[in-house]
Amino acid sequence: RKEVEQDPGPFNVPEGATVAFNCTYSNSASQSFFWYRQDCRKEPKLLMSVYSSGNEDGRFTAQLNRASQYISLLIRDSKLSDSATYLCVVAGGYQKVTFGTGTKLQVIP
Amino acid sequence: DAGVIQSPRHEVTEMGQEVTLRCKPISGHNSLFWYRQTMMRGLELLIYFNNNVPIDDSGMPEDRFSAKMPNASFSTLKIQPSEPRDSAVYFCASGTSSGNQPQHFGDGTRLSIL
Numbered sequence: 001r002k003e004v005e006q007d008p009g010p011f012n013v014p015e016g017a018t019v020a021f022n023c024t025y026s027n028s029a030s031q032s033f034f035w036y037r038q039d040c041r042k043e044p045k046l047l048m049s050v051y052s053s054g055n056e057d058g059r060f061t062a063q064l065n066r067a068s069q070y071i072s073l074l075i076r077d078s079k080l081s082d083s084a085t086y087l088c089v090v091a092g093g094y095q096k097v098t099f100g101t102g103t104k105l106q107v108i109p
Numbered sequence: 110d111a112g113v114i115q116s117p118r119h120e121v122t123e124m125g126q127e128v129t130l131r132c133k134p135i136s137g138h139n140s141l142f143w144y145r146q147t148m149m150r151g152l153e154l155l156i157y158f159n160n161n162v163p164i165d166d167s168g169m170p171e172d173r174f175s176a177k178m179p180n181a182s183f184s185t186l187k188i189q190p191s192e193p194r195d196s197a198v199y200f201c202a203s204g205t206s207s208g209n210q211p212q213h214f215g216d217g218t219r220l221s222i223l
Contacts, residue, residue, distance in 0.1 A: 034211050043200055043214040044152070087152070089211075096165060097142075097212065101151035 003027060004090050006100035014108050017078050021103045023088030024070045032091040033064055033071045037084045038102065044087055047073075078107045111135070113215035115201050121221045127189040130218045133182055134203030142212060143176055143186050144200040152200070158184065159206050191222045 006023045013019045025033075033050035048055065050062040050071050061074040071090075075082055088100035114133040122128060134141045142157040156166040158178045166176070173192070178184040188195055198219050202212040 032211075043217050045214070046211045049211060096157070097154065099144075099152045099154075 003098045004088055004100040006088050006103045008101060008103060010104040010106050012106045012108055013078055015078055015080060017107075018074065018076045019078055019105065020072055020074045021086055021088075021105075022070050022072050023090075023100050023103075024068075025088075025090045025098075026069070027090070027092065028066075028069060030090045030092055033062075034089040034091070035060075035062055035071075035073050036087040036089055036099075038087055039084050044099075047086070075105075078105075080107050080109060083107045113201055113203050113213055115199075115215035115218055117218060118216060119219045119221075121223065122191060123223050124192055125190045126222075127187065128191045128195075128220060128222075130186040130199050130201075130220070132184045132186070132201030132215060134184070134201070135213055136182070138203035138205055138213075139181070140204045140206045140212075141178060141184050142202040142204075143184070144202065145197045146200060146217075147197045155186070193222045196220055196222050 004025050035047040036044040037047045038044040048057050048062050050064050052064055054063040059076045063072045083106050085102040085104045087102045089097055091097040116131045140159050143155040144152050146152045155168045156176045157164055161178045174188055176186045198217045200214050200217045202214045204210055204212040
């Protein structure tokens with residue numbers, strides 16, 4: 001089993017739609033969780049951290065389920081500019097991190 | 110604020126040549142990471158340093174790859190000799206080891222080995 005697994009997609013959704021991605025991880029001792037966004041031919045950029053209580057940033061909501069070992073990202077009212085690959089990141093001690101392979105989102109006009 | 114600075118941005122060279130990639134982390138960050146990204150394998154962690162000391166190099170593919178961090182503001186990733194299968198985008202990222210704060214990435218080096 002991979003340390004971090006994501007559905008590669010692509011998820012093709014119309015503008016204004018709500019879309020959700022899940023990411024599962026295998027190491028129950030993982031300590032920190034993040035979502036990154038990567039545009040084509042660009043570097044990954046931090047989208048948001050994921051806190052145990054769940055957190056929201058504008059149209060984006062991230063949640064953590066430690067019991068089932070997954071994190072989720074919900075995007076409401078999708079914009080064309082949301083089209084990108086979303087990478088799930090799981091971190092342990094000493095900043096040892098594992099990136100998922102990413103989920104590709106394409107928002108369609 | 111200056112982010113992570115990588116050089117060169119692009120490198121095209123013939124197989125067998127030595128390739129050196131450079132990285133300057135964000136000032137104050139004490140962790141530094143080298144990644145390789147390809148379409149087939151996604152983003153792979155090659156090696157990471159904490160306080161200039163290599164902590165985990167299990168991702169380094171072969172002895173042809175080596176990385177150094179002589180001081181807190183500079184790191185190199187060297188491939189010698191290079192092979193066509195080393196063609197990829199190489200990212201450097203930095204962060205702080207306290208509290209598992211997120212990493213910040215450089216723009217990457219696009220490496221093509223002919």
